[in-house]
Amino acid sequence: MKYSSQFKALLTLCGLGAFTLANAQGYPNTPPEVSPMPMKPEMTEIWTPEVRVVTPGKTVGDAPSDAIVLFNGKNLDQWVSQKDITKPAAWNIIDNDYMEVKPGSGGIQTKMKFGDIQLHLEWSAPDVVENQGQGRGNSGVFFQNRYELQVLDNYNNRTYSNGQAGSIYKDVAPLVNPLKSPLEWNVYDVIYTAVRYKADGRVDSPARITVLLNGVLVQNNTTIAGLTNYIGLHMYPDAHGDDVIALQDHNNKTQFRNIWVRKL
Template identity: 50%
Template sequence: MHGMTFLRTSAATLFVFAVGSSSAWAQTDPKATEQWDPVPKVVTPGNPNSAPPSDAVVLFGGKDIAQWEASKDHSPAHWKVHDGILTVDKTSGNIQTKQKFKSYQLHLEWQVPKDITGEGQGRGNSGVFLASTGPGDEGYEVQIMDSFNNPTYVNGQAGSVYKQSAPLVNAMRKPGEWQTYDIVWTAPVFAADGSVKSPAYVTLFHNGVLVQNHTELAGETFYIGKPKYNPYTEAPIKLQAHGDHSQPISFRNIWVRPLD
């Protein structure tokens, strides 16, 4: 009996020794932490970097607005296309993409006129709604306006998640210069009963400067009242035609990369 006990103990000891040796080997061999699958697909970047990469959906490339429609009734969009840019038309209202999206990477460039006048929210006001959930100003808005030497409430200046999150810094260029937004939008996910399984997040670079760092949203944007979520599965991207039409904002080079 003593011999059998000794043999069982020895076997267990040998097993523990073997496992320990394997673990020690894994910690000293660089191949043990190498991952080979799955292989990422090849995407050719744009040149320059603001140009659309090979897997992007070009929403406005300077020629037409075939990818857009009027938000109010889904009729053809009638903003003005001229000299490779897209300018807000005061009679047409908001426009949105015909295609709907979930999570994505978005690039767009925008410009307020060099001779812009007014102050506060009445100075070059517009917005990009990362998910448009209705015909008006419903959805999740990143603010667009002239914030160069133009004080206003900080969660309403350029680079803010409107009425929710002020930008980390003010990265605004002078009026007349082109501004760049690079946005990563993580769409909210809803349960079957409409409750929020995971909230929305937005990361925003304004002119190459990080101004929203994976910011968690409390819901949709509202001009009056607190944000709240309304369930949806996918939605278009919307550009706002604000009431400030005397000196309309222009856009160019808009593309999106769906992430799901």
């Protein structure tokens, strides 16, 4: 079959266009002569803004230089009583090392309010094992004063899965149970992303949480369904912003130490 010179020229142009498109899309083996612009290394380098320097702690678990230390074993100056926020936190400080829940005194909460954070917190069940199920070393860490990460002695202690340590209480069970014995310290390292609301008060994006318990991932960017109620479905409340971190008094002498946060 014979083609006219005009048709041959059109075929040639179409072929060059196809090669150019292929090169732009990153297809391999594209002839360099049809590339619209050669790439250079500096074209994909980002120099500004410069990454801020943060000095890490001397050992694992120590607060980095930009952290807000909420408890270092010395005092409860960063905390107040949840029963009466005009009064200081009533929990006991033991050996200038850790605080212990004072059963019946009520929970405690931070003076400062937070949204997105990185949280480090160490906790231990009471040294003397008493009761079982939800009655052993029960407490909780509340983000934005509403959404609970469960604290519980689940070392050889079975309970409902979405109520054990590492769970988003009555919402999402932990992936695994890496808990230590009551005579040892457990460590939470948490990345918490606060709930966002639309201008009309509806939820724009729910709260999310990633939790490592003793260095083991137990919540992987988990979506929190809403208020972590003991009874009833979990739904989000009316629109709210940053709020306090709270620790629960559940009538157990649960212990806490080395608590710090970084605002994200």
